Amino acid sequence: MKYDCIIIGGGLAGLTCAIKCSSEGLSTAVISCGASALHIASGSIDLLGYSSGRYLTGDLDTHLDQLIKRKKNHPYAKIGKKCIWESLEFFRQILSKERLNLFSMDKKNHFHITSLGILKPAYLSQRSIFNGRLLDSYKLKKGLVLLNFRGYRDYYPGLAMNQLKKNPLFRDIPLKTGLIELPHYTKTARNMLEFRSIDLARVFEDETYLSKIAEDIRTGAGDADVVTLPDFIGIHNYEKLHARLEEMTGKSIIEIPNLPPSIPGMRIEHALKTSYASHGGEFSSGDRVTGCSMSRGMVEYITTENYSDTRLSAKCYILAAGSFFSGGLKSGYNLIHEPIFNLKVAGGSDRTKWASDQFFSRGSHPFMEFGVETGTDLHPFGADAKKIKNLYCAGAILSGYNPVMEGSGGGVAISTGYKAALEVIKKIKKSSLE
Amino acid sequence: METDVIIIGGGATGTGIARDLSLRGVRSILVEKDDIASGTTGRNHGLLHSGARYAVKDIDSAVECARENRILKKIARHCIEETGGLFVTLPEDDPSYQDRLMDGCSNAGIKAVEISCKDALAIEPRLNSSILSAIKVPDGTIDPFRLSSANMLSAMENGGKFITHAAVGSIIMKGGAVSGIECVSAKEGRFSIHANIIINAAGIWSQEICSLAGIKLKMLPSKGSMLIVDYRINRTVVNRCRVPSDGDIVVPGDTVSLIGTTSRSIEYNGIDDLRVDDDEIDILIRNGEKLIPDITRSRALRAYAGVRPLLAVPGNTAGRDISRGIVLIDHEERDGLKGLVTIVGGKLMTYRLMAEMASDLVTGKIGVSKKCLTARIPLPGSERLESLKKNLKLFPGISKSVIGSAMYRHGYRASKILKNDKKNYRQICECEMVTEGEIGYAMKSLNTGNITDLRRRTRIGMGPCQGALCTYRCAGLLNEMGHTTPGESLRMMEEFLEERWKGVRPVLWGDGLRESEFTYWIYQGLFGLGNIKNDNDGSSDEI
Incomplete structure (x- = not known):
């Protein structure tokens, strides 16, 4: 089978790239091996959250300038600021079309509440997580109540409340915790005590239980006008349900992203997949690349588990298979490698230098920055150290940045995925002219 | 007092x-x-010695071991698995050691039986198939x-x-x-x-x-390091039939297998900061593979070290050679x-x-004349054999694996934990099947102060994920139960993950690295646990 481009990896980077390519009329296929890192993310898009352990509260444009100047090998430095902003705008628009609007504080970070009550910076958030609009409530010093479902094992609001109390921002705001019941009106066969976030989201996938939970929330909240809950609103009809619930309760409802799977992350994945499908793109899920053939320094074709003997070939290939967690990078006893194309990887063969002695080390861990090396055009280098001219890399598989420490995971995935798409489009349009 | x-x-x-x-x-x-x-008690290989390992060089210890082995099987059966053990000779080993071992065992009264290599491989299919000989001994495992x-x-x-x-x-x-x-x-x-x-x-x-x-x-600290692999890949204790040396034993235990042990003299002032040296990992893996070639196909879960409490005897300085x-x-x-x-x-x-x-x-x-009773009275949990069938009937709705795990860990006392309470459904550690009920019991009755203590009572966080999900749940639960303040819970969470990391860090490759990246994403990326100080000193004074 022959495509214009084949994208390996169906996460944030791969799907952004796939949507851009297919929306420009390229025939596109995505090979995805399973749940992406979106399932363990907060669902907010961070662009640049920290520098040397401190929150970045100023103009992100300036912060980006400083980073690009300082770190020449950073993916942001490779693709440039213009492309970064353009990609985020593109991303916002495609999600908006799928009725998943992302909010920002202009070009600054906002801070969302984590389940430990620690504030984390992000650039874009969904309406139930974005707390910019809560500023007034905070200033008015009205109460905030942290509610939980009784017996839910993946969230403990007592810890969050205590931490919020220590935060100067919340100093004068009355805080309390409360419980609401779930099992008595859900018909689910599963025991509530075994619930994960996804089970809650399934219960609140439509309006069936909305009025009942609204009543419970109202009672639980008392006179407080802001209510937090663990992520629980469904995936497919989220914005409408959230708005409806706020209307019914008369409260601002904030979701706190929690232990995996991340419902906000899955909402993004769903919106991206829907958008991609609407452009006619092909998506092979639960699939895995089993081999590749190279010819004259270029990728000739790949094979996958689902298509067994069929050779899948394309004019261009994009590798967006993620880091170690997703299997895009592998580590052996004393070896870091990229398993599909055996690309040149920044890593090192001395495993004793891969990580810090402390898990929560201020300097994070070297392995977080390991990955494939590329040029500014995102072409990686093959085993012979030569650029592979029809292969591009995007997202967490790239080297030179620490998504957790910098708070840049979402931004790098989206912007490099987008940039790879631009390169592919340029190349294919050029060759068709010729 | x-x-x-x-x-x-x-x-x-x-x-x-x-x-x-x-x-x-x-x-x-x-x-x-x-x-x-x-x-040291919790930092060894958990071998229930038959005495055979000492039979050649230290007959007194061998006799002591053999006798205590029989007593422990009676009084501590819920802490013990009678796996049996093998001593195998590899092509590179001195074949005459086998006879010395047989003689030693016979002198010490240890039941050692020579078996054919074919029979040994039938008992232990993953064993190196090129072994020259095998001896069966009544080794077992004990959970310290x-x-x-x-x-x-x-x-x-x-x-x-x-x-x-x-x-x-x-x-x-x-x-x-x-x-x-x-x-x-x-x-x-x-x-x-x-x-x-x-x-x-x-x-x-x-x-x-x-x-x-x-x-x-004067104590002579001798460090011994061990490496744990995910999955229980051997059924019996596999010993190498040679003079005891580095990496010559593979012990199954609970849900894992363990390669033991190295022996290195260390300074006395280093006993509170034990680290597994990188070359010890190499030694353990290289030698473990000789006994069970597949062993490194299993993920290395963690490595840890303990110190042998050996008293200095004039003239003798090497760890393994001291009585x-x-x-x-x-x-x-x-x-x-x-x-x-x-x-x-x-x-x-x-x-x-x-x-x-x-x-x-x-x-x-x-002036108390009462005699010792510990060789006769079984330990709590070992009073009687607990019946899985009975418990399944007694606690409908609780899964068999939860009941089985509770029985495995607490023996006859398991039904106390499984008391028909809905809370027992709430599994906090899914790798090791630790429920809220078991945690409550350990906190209340087993003198448990923090999550690390709780791990020793229940195996929480000891499975493949090394605490990725259960650390947060456990910290939250302890606060919910009233055992800790929220601040203490947060501190315990960080301490527990650092404690797990100490063992994971030396074996950080393959799926271990993958798992660590996952855990790091959750606790640092999603929760921001390492950022507590930032929040508290107000460095985020703008929203």
């Missing part, structure tokens, strides 16, 4: 002494600076955490008191005799306990305790200090005998 006997050290020996004394009606308070089984916990529980049920996380600051002396100790703990501050008898059962730390009394005791014999010192005789007794040396296997010896000595001193 006042008591008859103070026991210093909460390892197998200390908890064993507490039990022994309590069964004789002697009042005691045990003081431990960390948690029970947190020292469960053993210490059961001894503590027995002592507490008979009036014994335990104070953990309290260090001994000084020994109070009056006219050539001890009269008590002063302790320091984070929770209680400074306090003292008065008693006329002190038993120093501090293992490798005995040297420090003695020095508090102005007595010289591991038991040393009981009456400091009244040796140093003229009345009331202080040190019990040191020995092995996990002989903890009960050591406890008996120390208890005999001190009961003689205080």
